[in-house]
Amino acid sequence: MPQPDLLLIEDDEAIAELVVWHFAREGYSVRQTPDGEQGLVLAEERVPDIVLLDWMIESLPGIEVCRRLRRNAATANVPIIMLTARGEEEDRIRGLETGADDYVTKPFSPRELVARVQAVLRRLRPALAGEILSYADLQLDPVAHKVERGKQIVNLGPTEFRLLRHFMEHPGRVFSRGQLLDSVWGQDSDIELRTVDVHIRRLRKAINLPGTADVIRTVRSAGYALDAGGSL
Numbered sequence: 001m002p003q004p005d006l007l008l009i010e011d012d013e014a015i016a017e018l019v020v021w022h023f024a025r026e027g028y029s030v031r032q033t034p035d036g037e038q039g040l041v042l043a044e045e046r047v048p049d050i051v052l053l054d055w056m057i058e059s060l061p062g063i064e065v066c067r068r069l070r071r072n073a074a075t076a077n078v079p080i081i082m083l084t085a086r087g088e089e090e091d092r093i094r095g096l097e098t099g100a101d102d103y104v105t106k107p108f109s110p111r112e113l114v115a116r117v118q119a120v121l122r123r124l125r126p127a128l129a130g131e132i133l134s135y136a137d138l139q140l141d142p143v144a145h146k147v148e149r150g151k152q153i154v155n156l157g158p159t160e161f162r163l164l165r166h167f168m169e170h171p172g173r174v175f176s177r178g179q180l181l182d183s184v185w186g187q188d189s190d191i192e193l194r195t196v197d198v199h200i201r202r203l204r205k206a207i208n209l210p211g212t213a214d215v216i217r218t219v220r221s222a223g224y225a226l227d228a229g230g231s232l
Helices: 013-025 036-045 062-071 089-098 110-124 158-169 177-185 194-207
Strands: 005-009 029-033 050-054 080-084 102-105 133-135 138-141 146-149 152-154 216-219 223-226
Touching (some): 005 013, 013 029, 036 062, 050 110, 062 080, 080 110, 133 158, 158 177, 158 194, 158 223, 177 194
Antiparallel strands (some): 138 146, 216 223
């Protein structure tokens, strides 16, 4: 199972230490900051798999951090769980409407928080939970590193595998070449945009077996999507 990357933005030192310890024990890679502005910088430097975000934090309110994460194309789809002592229904609704995926009220059980995070990841990022991804007649096993189309094994290189996994985590969504570079190769990569086209061609050649439809849709001037409807 891949090691999930968790970003914790929490300014209560005791809570932060407890949360970091529990998630590290569960195999998560955890980065932590008490500062909202710094949290945005960390998310930009390396897009996390999930964010735990306190409502009341230093320099920038958690609700504004959530709003900015949702406005940034790189982090727009990262799951966010709000942590707060504000238990009123109106506050919970406001947090969810801003873009939070779940809401945990303090004080909370660390074990319950771990379970809530795992539930969100299973729902929104199934590959991180080690679950088999399926789309049309494609199946991808992130643990066994195996891809099948119909009943036939599809042999993919490591980059094509990561590319397909990214598409299968977000079926139907159009990604620009720049977004694919950031998500699949990493934001620090110096790879040219046209390299994406090369790997898309390799991926198509590998998964489009004889008698099967092209499930990689090319959207002119926009990018690519996993869509059994074909090219536009």
